[in-house]
Amino acid sequence: MKRRAATMNSGSSGSPMAGSGCSLCERPAVIRLFDPERRLCADHLLADCAERVDDALKGRIAPGDRVAVGLSGGKDSRLLLILLHRLLASSEGVHLVAITIDEGIAGYREETMEAAAELTSRLGVEHRVLSFSDLFGADLDALLTNRVEQGCTVCGVLRRRALEVGAADADATVIATGHNLDDEAQSVLMNLLRGDLPRMVLDTSGGLPECFIPRIKPLSVLSEKEITVCLMMMGEFVDLPECPYAGGALRGEVREILADLEFMYPGTMRRLISSRDQVRDIVGMMPRQGEIQRCLRCGGTASGEICSVCRVLGRTDISSGTMIDERDTDGNDG
Numbered sequence: 001m002k003r004r005a006a007t008m009n010s011g012s013s014g015s016p017m018a019g020s021g022c023s024l025c026e027r028p029a030v031i032r033l034f035d036p037e038r039r040l041c042a043d044h045l046l047a048d049c050a051e052r053v054d055d056a057l058k059g060r061i062a063p064g065d066r067v068a069v070g071l072s073g074g075k076d077s078r079l080l081l082i083l084l085h086r087l088l089a090s091s092e093g094v095h096l097v098a099i100t101i102d103e104g105i106a107g108y109r110e111e112t113m114e115a116a117a118e119l120t121s122r123l124g125v126e127h128r129v130l131s132f133s134d135l136f137g138a139d140l141d142a143l144l145t146n147r148v149e150q151g152c153t154v155c156g157v158l159r160r161r162a163l164e165v166g167a168a169d170a171d172a173t174v175i176a177t178g179h180n181l182d183d184e185a186q187s188v189l190m191n192l193l194r195g196d197l198p199r200m201v202l203d204t205s206g207g208l209p210e211c212f213i214p215r216i217k218p219l220s221v222l223s224e225k226e227i228t229v230c231l232m233m234m235g236e237f238v239d240l241p242e243c244p245y246a247g248g249a250l251r252g253e254v255r256e257i258l259a260d261l262e263f264m265y266p267g268t269m270r271r272l273i274s275s276r277d278q279v280r281d282i283v284g285m286m287p288r289q290g291e292i293q294r295c296l297r298c299g300g301t302a303s304g305e306i307c308s309v310c311r312v313l314g315r316t317d318i319s320s321g322t323m324i325d326e327r328d329t330d331g332n333d334g
């Protein structure tokens, strides 16, 4: 496959457009977008992205909702909180609470935690921090002893549970996470490559009131590049270290492949997600009440007798072939 040039100059979000004007005004464009093709200045890019996120929120948040925002401090969750804070400011009785999970990753989490605390303090948003140590008795570094290669799988399962616990403690009615369009497209292709169509089309966004809180992904309409450029234009971009466990084998490969395809055929990722949505519409794949139950060991949500949290904590050997529920292993840093 033809590899991307070192400097990006195309794709769903493209590069700074030196010398080109905004399609909507006279100011210099900072980005080139597709579907429809347009060049946008900083102000019009921010307006365009905010409008798309606002559309994605329609029907998902109601007056009186308490929205738990998963805030790692990284760029995705950072923009998510900023946009939700702006877009929901006029919504009647909607309360935001940011929840940061401290996995216990030495040399990495400290900086992102500081960034999260600074942002919530500046925005005046309630901020809660939960740690793996308190919830699960050990931090991630300790849990990954002799199984570093399972980093994102273990972390994803525990982070999801931690966020659910934090959201429940905060009486949240909705959980919002910072998954972006690239994350979504990668998950679609990964599930296809694994031959797991049911998992690909499963939609938990509606939630099941007695079992878990509905989850929404408002940033799934924005590409990673759009998010980065938005933050830079807002003066909100913070250069943070990368998690030492990032880049699991399959997701890393899929990320590269999709980035190449997006470069050569702009809109590839959006079309991939659209294909999944079309399949969802056809088969109507929502989890049924009977598919979610209480774990026999910890009482948490489970799709079998034992939940994936108990499995990754060593109560069942996950390397022995026991499947971890992929809904719990999104591995997104937010």
Ligand code: SF4
Residues within 6 Å of the ligand: 103, 151, 152, 153, 155, 156, 243, 244, 245, 246, 247, 331, 332, 333
């Ligand atoms: Fe956890 Fe994200 Fe690090 Fe993976 S990359 S181990 S999901 S913090």
